[in-house]
Amino acid sequence: MKHNLSPLIALQKLDLRCMEINTQRRKIPERLQVVETPLREAQQLLQQTSAGMEALVKERRSHEKDLEAHEAHTEKMKSRLSELKSNKEYQAHLFEIEVSNKKKGDFEEKILLCMEKIEQLQQTAKEAQAKVNVVENVFAQEKLVLDELEKKLAAELADLESQQQTYSADVDKGLFVRYNSIKAARKDQALAEIKERTCSGCQLQLPPQLISEVKRGEDLLTCPYCRRMLYWGGQTPVETGSVPELDKTSVLEIGESL
Ligand SMILES: [Zn+2]
Structure with a gap:
């Protein structure tokens, strides 16, 4: 045989493995993203739920304050009943008190509605938190595996590159x-x-x-x-x-x- 391709064949074997490694390494961020996306989504849902709950608690407090003020006002009106002279005035005032009592029901209804919504969101938050825990675990495990793989591939690549240098010097x-x-x-x-x-x-x-x-x-x-x-x-x-x-x-x- 007049020419010897053996060193080149050996070098090509190294080159092909390097290419394989580089392809694998390029895919690592994509693989991580596959498990990172559901984690981000679960975290976002949890965050949104918490924010929604916070807003509802604020709203409930505001309705409670309104109710308190309204009740104080009604009490004041009731206390003035005895001061009224004419029957007409008295009747008119009684009517106002009745209207005021009805309005109280509106405030109470609003508070109740807030409380119901808060309860629903609490359930959603509980479920979202459980989901976050699960996907966080999956993500952490996959990240560990991929970090390990990246390290292994980088080390193999460094080894192959030094072998490549030795081989190519002889071609x-x-x-x-x-x-x-x-x-x-x-x-x-x-x-x-x-x-x-x-x-x-x-x-x-x-x-x-x-x-x-x-x-x-x-x-x-x-x-x-x-x-x-x-x-x-x-x-x-x-x-x-x-x-x-x-x-x-x-x-x-x-x-x-x-
Ligand atoms: Zn060909």
Whole structure:
């Protein structure tokens, strides 16, 4: 075999894992939002209920004050009854007192209505608080899991990046530049293994002659459809755990067939 793609295949394995990690990391805020949204909603409902209750308590107090003033006024009117001289005046005053007593009922009704509403809101608040407790728990647990995942992925990425540096230093410069340019254009892999007569990059069937040439491994050939660099599966990629011993002369032999 005249060229050795093994270090690049190993490097690609690292690159693909890095991409996977970056995709996973980008999804973490979205995943957190999925549990954060119901929490915010439950908290908002609780807040609204509390605010509504506060307003109703204020309203009830105001009606109570009105009732108190009204009762004082009625009492005053009653006490003046004895001071009245004529029967006509007396009757008129009695009528006013009767009207005043009816008005008292209106105040009482308003107070009662407030109290009923407060009671309903108390129930709503109780339910909202229970919901907040549940979703707060769910959120806290998910956040813990995601924080842990983020930490794990960041550590793995740092490790992969340092491995990438070691590997890429051993790859022929020209080949490395080409690898990076195809990788950037394809937004994934620059190398494609031939599997079942197809390019594993674009899944299109390759001409048999091209497959034989790739198998022979004399030149570095690219897929005519996606331009990825082809390699035969018989070229076993080196394990990514250790830095491969490179035969630099064979790597440099790739030449102009790129
Ligand atoms: Zn292809």
